[in-house]
Amino acid sequence: MDFIRRACISIWAKKGKSFLMLILLFVLCSLVFAGFAIQSATRASEDIARKKLGGDVTLTLDMDKLMKKMEKSNGNFEEIPPLTLKNIEKVKNLKAVADYQYIVDAFAGKVDKSPVKSDKKEDDNQAGGMTVAGSSDGKAKMPDFAMMGTNKTNSLATFKNSKEKIISGKPITNKDKGNLALIEKRFADQNKLKVGDTFQLKDLETNKSQKFTVHGIYENKEVSGSQQFPVDFMEPANKIYTTVDGAMPFSHNGSLASAKYSMTDPKLIDSFKKAAADVSSVDKDFYKWDANDAAYKTMMQPIQNVASFANIIVIITALAGGLILALLVLLSIRERRFEMGVLLSLGENKAKLIGQFLVEVILIGMIAFSAACLTSEAIGQTVTDQMLNKEVQQAKDDEANTPSGGMQMATVVGGEQGEKPKGEVIDKVDVHISQQDMVEVGGIGLLVVIIATLLPCLFIIRLQPKMILSKND
Secondary structure (H helix, E strand, O other), rough: OOHHHHHHHHHHOOOOHHHHHHHHHHHHHHHHHHHHHHHHHHHHHHHHHHHHOOOEEEEOOOHHHHHHHHHHOOOOOOOOOOOOOOHHHOOOOOEEEEEEEEEEEEEEEEEOOOOOOOOOOOHHHHHHOOEEEEEOOOOOOOHHHHEEEEOOHOOOHHHOOOOOOEEEEOOOOOOOEEEEEEHHHHHHHOOOOOOOEEEEOOOOOOEEEEEEEEEEEEEOOOOOOOOOOOOHHHHHHHEEOHHHHHHHOOOHOOOOEEEEEEOOHHHHHHHHHHHHHOOOOOOOOOOOOOHHHHHHHHHHHHHHHHHHHHHHHHHHHHHHHHHHHHHHHHHHHHHHHHHHHHHHHHHOHHHHHHHHHHHHHHHHHHHHHHHHHHHHHHHHHHHHHHHHHHHHHHHHHHHOOOOOOOOOOOOOOOOOOOOOOOOOOOEEEEEEEOHHHHHHHHHHHHHHHHHHHHHHHHHHHOOOHHHHHHOOO
């Protein structure tokens, strides 16, 4: 163990070079610490962003791809394949799924009950010639009712935020099947309908009628005539909720409008999307699994850019620091040739000489690592704040310069009317040095020190005491 004592004496005797090496290793550890801390902060921000946006994944039409198809085909493209329950029947059974909801958008014509008339309506021409459905005789017809098929009305945004409230009967649940209907109070009052009564609706494409049973009556607080277009089916009082299988015959091609899955944990979103794509038979050219990805990207882009830059800093620091450290050790070995020659002539083992240099660097590295542990959190926070502010400002400038044009797609039925959480850019992160960061940085630092010390020390292996002393003379 005499080589350890010599290493300590050498460090004290060569204070200038020891201090220079201490500064080098301190900077190396601090920058690596900062990089790891930023990576940890980024992972924490990802969890925060997902929780803010919610743990829902929606299978719906990919409007971006549809727009591109329309542009390539000059507005003419192939028929959109229907989204059926058979395509996605296995998805609801995945372990990550806590709840699910299907939505069917459809339209229907009157048979034995009249829709509530819009207060704005004067004549059919006010709708601007807008038509929604075509009949079997080739003539376009205006619907009288908007239908929404769902497996759970209580999960709809309009019922959650109390814009719509059931005042009689029961909501539609997963257990309900067949032609059950939830109708609005004004429509019920006008046609003297109550829970348990029946009425008929007509499919505009086939002209076939089906009988529906009033399962419940709800009240919509939206006033009549508040819609932009004065047509009956857009009146709030003429919206009818029914079961998924009740709405399917009235929908275009018997297709679902969307399927929304709520996760047991927002962290499972990415793995769920992969698993759902595997177990379903959905046409990826037309549909997508969306977890409000655009908002998530908006929130995470600046911090991810900072994290990417931090990764580069860690790699460059480790390589540059290792090279500089190796150069310092090599210079130290050359200056101490006489010392090594004397020790070797006295019978000292070459491995112990190498061990002496290694112990010297490791002892200085331990002091630098300890100092870096105390100061790196503040350094990392300062560096992160500066870099993140620039990225956030750049993101805001890009957003301001991006035109907001483009086709705005909306469903006249209303679909799921709840607004998706908006993605606000993450402009502040808290940088913390964890135990895991210390272990990882310590491991990287030790590896760099060992490699940077051992490589120059290979020079010692070929040394002979007589040759060293004769050259010194």
